[in-house]
Amino acid sequence: MGTSRDLIVMGAGPAGLAAAWRAAQRGFQVTLLERADHVGGMAASLDVAGIRVDQGSHRLDQATPEWLLADLRGLMGEDLQLRRRSSRIRVGDQWLSLPLRMDEVTRRLPPSLLARIARDSATMSLRRDHDDTYASVVRGRVGPALYETVYGPLAEKQWGVPGHGLSTMQAHRQAARLSAWKVAGRAVGRLRQKRQLSTGGYYYPRNGFGQLVEALADAAVDAGVDIKLEAEVDRVRVYEDEVEVSTQDGDVVTGGLVFSTLPLPVLARISRPAPSLTSIESAARLRYRAMLLVYIVHKGGRWSTFDSHDIPDPRTPVLRISEPINYRDNPADPDDHSVLCAEIPCSMTDEVWGLDDESLADLVDETLGLTGLPSVDRIHVESRRLGQVYPIYRLGYENDLTEVDAWARMIRRVVTLGRQGLFIFDNIHQALLMAYDAVDAIRDDGRFDRYAWTVARERFSRSGGGGH
Ligand SMILES: Cc1cc2nc3c(=O)[nH]c(=O)nc-3n(C[C@H](O)[C@H](O)[C@H](O)COP(=O)(O)OP(=O)(O)OC[C@H]3O[C@@H](n4cnc5c(N)ncnc54)[C@H](O)[C@@H]3O)c2cc1C
Known part of the structure; x- marks a missing residue:
């Protein structure tokens, strides 16, 4: 039986990792359950042709509070670099610098x-x-x-x-x-000239954005967190004095408190007692945009001098093309090849979702031609698919979210947080701040201070997200 000092965290993205780490530092017994075979969620990095690349363009916002940066520097040291943004956006038939x-x-x-x-x-x-x-x-x-x-x-x-x-x-x-x-x-x-409209700095780890989440995971393990990978949660049963969480492989973990960073509609589907029919219907109407990521390996050094190119042009589904090695200063990155990452937001029912890698590479080639970008000398292509990426704030979504959130707030011993858990368009520093606040709201006896958490949530909703 789980005691009141046993915390189960569902999902090892930035929010889940930070919460698990902080709670373990406070002496709680923490089990972290993650569906994937790696930590990091959307903020993880992967290797393509020997280069660390991210799941789409990721930067840590310069608005990250200094005390949180100090914690991250404590984990990554000098590897957390302050970089100057060097991006472009296509406006009409011209490229403009961002900032x-x-x-x-x-x-x-x-x-x-x-x-x-x-x-x-x-x-x-x-x-x-x-x-x-x-x-x-x-x-x-x-x-x-x-x-x-x-x-x-x-x-x-x-x-x-x-x-x-x-x-x-x-x-x-x-x-x-x-x-x-x-x-x-x-x-x-x-008609003012030569004015730059914002400072455009950002933080980025030397070894890819994923270094940040990997550092959090290492710190969590050092603090005693039990991280279980390939552990997809498929049932959350709430009882009077404990919560029982089951995973697809048949494991059952019990605890006094659960932090869920899972998508709200998923939590509604797997929770027992189940929510009302009205909440289930509202949850089903909360939609996420999917993301197809196409990685193209380019032979012959760097492909461009920019970190990313934003492409509003409706003639191509590609929203952005980034070049990961331009986000950092890492002498270990190769100088004879580079990787481009093309982001294609879509629905999982769109034709593009089912295209094979070669067809996706052709689509990227067409986009380069269409927007006047240099062509690639392609030696390899691979793709990744993320099913739930951007919460879609369609007109009227507020009613459905209010209904589902009201149900989620009432689940005894379960707290929802993170991008998917709150259906909020947050950035990583905000996901980390939420995790800190959620852990601060646990009292020493393991009970959760709902009032403190409500105040914290008000703060997130007032602060606004960043739109990535
Ligand atoms: C293309 C792109 C670009 C971005 N750029 C930026 C940027 O520049 N700056 C920035 O600050 N943010 C950026 N973001 C946003 C950032 O990635 C998110 O804010 C952050 O990852 C949210 O963290 P999270 O822990 O809340 O959620 P997630 O990272 O989504 O983590 C949730 C975790 O839960 C796991 N999970 C889901 N279901 C289950 C289950 N049933 N059982 C167990 N585990 C489960 C998932 O596998 C995942 O690991 C970007 C996002 C995308 C997609």
Whole structure:
């Protein structure tokens, strides 16, 4: 029988790993159950042609609080590098640097688009848009010209829903990204030159983003956490004084408290007692976008000098192409080949999901040609598929989330957290902060302080996510 000081954590992504580590440091007996054969969730890295690559472009936000950075530096030392962002975005038929640079914006964008941006900026305070969808909020903030050229196409590609079918919440969670263009609009209006619109720094581990989650896992194991890999949770039974968690291979673990970073709809499906029919129906309506990742090995050194290229262009399903070795300074990276990672957000029922690797590589080749990027000298291609990546904030999702969340908050001895657990568009530092807060809410006797957790959750919802 699990005692009140036995904690079971479900899911070994950043949120689950940090929670397990912190709780073990406080003396709790922690078992961490992970479906995959490795830790890290979406933030894990893998090897392709001898190069550490990530599951899509990952950076640790510079907004990460200093005290949390100090903990991460304690785990990774000098390997956690502060890097300068060197990205680009395709606007019309031009590439612009990210962070945006005013001299480029004014020199490269066609005069007709610049004139529209300047006019939108001048009339910003006069516009009376309804703030009832993603499209109307973003249009109101950056103006119709930038919405139609950048944000509308990006949104539809990323979430598979046009901007007018997305909730305003999606826009509020992208506040930081929007403000750069808002400033750009004003600056174009005043024709200021050579101004960089944000600092654009980020943290990144020398050996790939996955080094961060691997360091957390090592620290967790050192603190006494029992990490069980290939342990897919398929049943959570809640009793009066304990919770019993079963995995597909027949193992059963009991504890006094469970932290779930599993997708909310999955938790609703596997929990006993089961939620009401209304909650089950609402859970089934909460949708996630899937992500296809295509890794192409390029012969002949670096393919570009940039870390990533964002592609709003609706003629290709590729949203972004990154080059992992440009995210870090690692002398161990090879100099005779490199890897590109193309991100294709999609639904698991889309045709692209079923394409073989060669067809996916051809699709990437077409995208390079279409957007004026250098061609690749391809020597290898491989792909990865992530089923549940972005929560989709379609119009009306709030009602379903409120229903399911109300059920989840009432499950005795179970706490949901993390990106999937709260259906929240968070970044890694926010997932880590949630984990810290959740562990802080456990009292020494093992009881969970729901009030402290509710206050913490209010803070996450006010702070907004980053939109990755
Ligand atoms: C393409 C892409 C780019 C991103 N870029 C950035 C970025 O630049 N900066 C940033 O801060 N964030 C970025 N993110 C977001 C970041 O990856 C997430 O915020 C973070 O991984 C969330 O951590 P988590 O622990 O909440 O969830 P996850 O990482 O999803 O972890 C959940 C874990 O639960 C496991 N699991 C699921 N079901 C079961 C089950 N039944 N039994 C046991 N285990 C199960 C999963 O295998 C997974 O390991 C990006 C995400 C993507 C997809």
